[in-house]
Amino acid sequence: MIQILKKADQFNRTIFNGNFIANKPVASGATDNVKPYSNIFYWSHARAIDQSEFGLHPHEGFEIMTFILEGSVAHYDTATQVWTPLEAGDFQVIQSNSGLQHSERITKGTRNFQVWFDPDFYEAVKKAPAYTDYHSKDFKPIIENGIKTIIYVGKGSIANVLTPGLSIKRLFFDQKSKYNLQLNKNSSYTFYVLKGDAKIDGKALTADDAVRISNLENLEVEFEVDGELFYIETPSVPDYKTVWS
The missing domain is CATH 2.60.120.10 (Jelly Rolls)
Structure with missing residues (x-):
């Protein structure tokens, strides 16, 4: 989705x-x-x-x-x-x-x-x-899957959080680029465009647009010039009852 x-x-x-x-x-x-x-x-x-x-x-x-x-x-x-x-x-x-x-x-x-x-x-x-x-x-940037990445929350981060199954990252694109991001099919994601004009799965987005994704194993991301994405990964179905479920 x-x-x-x-x-x-x-x-x-x-x-x-x-x-x-x-x-x-x-x-x-x-x-x-x-x-x-x-x-x-x-x-x-x-x-x-x-x-x-x-x-x-x-x-x-x-x-x-x-x-x-x-x-x-x-x-x-x-x-x-x-x-x-x-x-x-x-x-x-x-x-x-x-x-x-x-x-x-x-x-x-x-x-x-x-x-x-x-x-x-x-x-x-x-x-x-x-x-x-x-x-x-x-939070020094690392290269992950060929992309300059800051890991705020999740594996590789010093942050101690209570929310289970959570990953939060910021991705930097410094030139015209196209990447195929590997996703967890059992997770849900929201990608937020912080900077630049992007295509995500072929759909045009610009700064302050977002896209929700679930039940996918890979995602094509393309930037024409410099750009930044911020994303949050959560479990598709938490193993506890949330206050709105």
Whole structure:
């Protein structure tokens, strides 16, 4: 299965008087084409047109990951009780578990991903919350299948996460190129175009478009010039009941 999610087809939202805009390839309570699947509940790509702040608010059960693509974010939570700066290339993992509250200050010009996972909500809420910062220096690019790759989560990464069967990678294409990516037929994937014009399985995509994929063993990816893809791999069917299943 291949489902194209052009930016216009995602859940798009603007808040803070137009100073914070987001497009969401995964969003609960929105349209059917972006509804949660596998163990991924929410995925937002946000841009801060001006400095923005989310005041103290609660989370419970979910594992929340924020990836800083450009700019910087300062984060406070009731587990650490300190403000922590995160710069481009860094990411944070919040294991909200039995519950915490946090705040975020997002500088002007910042772009980030925030993704929520269900690590087995009904077990997670029995555990104490935890928060971990990871920094760009800890994630050196490698060459995997002939492609410059950063592994944020999964085999080869130092990141410790609760959500099972999870792999998160960023792929860099620095010239006109065509690759055949090997996929796990038992996994589901969402590929997000961070930069450039791409063809995925022959379908044209541009920056901020996404594509959901399942039940495939290989995928043809082509870029005309420099480009970047970010992708999340999850089990097609988690071996536990998710909160939306």
